[in-house]
Amino acid sequence: MARRVRIHELGGPEVLRVENYDPGQPGAGDVLVRQTAIGVNFIDIYTRTGFYPAPGGLPATLGIEAAGVVEALGSGINGLRVGQRVGYAVSPGAYTDLRTVSASALFALPDEISDETAAAMLNKGVTARYLVRQTYRVGPRDTILIHAAAGGVGSILSQWAKHLGAKVIGTVGSLEKVAIAAANGCDHVIPYNDEDFVARVRDITKGYGVDVVYDGVGKATFGGSLDCLRPRGTMVSYGNASGAIEPFDVALLAKKGSLYLTRPMLATHIATREALAENVDDLMAVVGAGAVNVEIGARFALKEAAEAHRALESRATSGSIILIP
Helix, strand or coil, X not given: CEEEEEECCCCCHHHEEEEEECCCCCCCCEEEXXXXXXXXXXXXXXXXXXXXXXXXXXXXECCCCEEEEEEEECCCCCCXXXXXXXXXXXXXXXXXXXXXXXXXHEEECCCCCCHHHHHHHHHHHHHHHHHHHHHCCCCCCCEEEECCCCEHXXXXXXXXXXXXXXXXXXXXXXXXXXXXXXXXXXXXEEECCCCCHHHHHHHHCCCCCEEEEEECCCCCXXXXXXXCEEEEEEEEECCCCCCCCCCCCCHHHHHCCCCEEECCCHHHHCCCHHHHHHHHHHHHHHHHCCCCCCCXXXXXXXXXXXXXXXXXXXXXXXXXXXXXX
C-alpha cells in the first residue's frame, strides 16, 4: 500500500493525516510515479486553512510539486519510460509516496539536477521565472525590491534578477537571514522587523524609489511596498504569507505616483503545455548553468508533514522545505 497525507477538514497543521491507500494503475495519458522528494509551498497552507479551495473539495491530498521515478505508463504516452527520473511543478495531490500524474505535467530531469533539488525548485522556480520574465521583464537598468529574499521563491527570484543585471534590494524577517539574502545576490538587505524598510529603500535609491516590488508577504508589507515605488512603478503582489491584503481605495495608486498594481498567479502563465515547458526549460537552464542555486532549508519525512507546515508558517526557515517519503 502507498501512503498519502490528507485533510478531511480545514484547520491547523494537526488536521494533516497520514493514510494508506491504493493508487491503482495509470489510465490513458497518466503515469505512475514513485516519488522521492516533495516540495512544501505556502499554497499547501492556504489550502489546509481554506484560504484557497481544495481542488475537488474535501477530503484532499495536499501538495503540488515533486520528483521521482516512473513506475508504470498508461496508454498513449510517448517520450517517457519506466525507470526515468521526472518532476512536476503543478499537480495537486503530491503528498504521497506513490501516485498517478498526467503525463502532460511531467518533465524529464537532467542528470545535473537531483530529485531533491527538483522538488525544491520546480513550482517556486517557475513562479520566479514568470515574475522576472513576464509579469515585469527585469533588466540591467532596473532597481528592484524583493520581500522574503531568503525564502523559497525569494531566494530564486533574487538570484535570477541579479543574473539579469538588476540592482537587487531584499528584505528578510530576521537578522539571521541577512547573510543568506546577500548570498542570494541582494546588493542591500533590510531586516524589515528591525528597520523601516521604506526609509531604507528611499535612502538607497536617493529618494527616487524602485522600479518594481515583488511582494509575496502580503498584509504586513503591502502598504510600505507601495511607498517604495518610483512614479509609474510596478507593484507585484504574488502571495499572502502574512495574511490577506485588506481592501483599499485604488485612487491611492494615482496619489502615490500613477502606480501599476498586478496580482498574477502561476496557473495563468502555464495554462498550456507549451507555456509550462517554456518556463521549466528556462528554469532548468539557469539552474544547470549555476546562475541560480537552489537551497534546501529543511527536510522532513512525509509523516512529519505537520511539522513541515509549522516550520513554513513560522517563517523561520530559509530556502525551500521538502518532504522525503
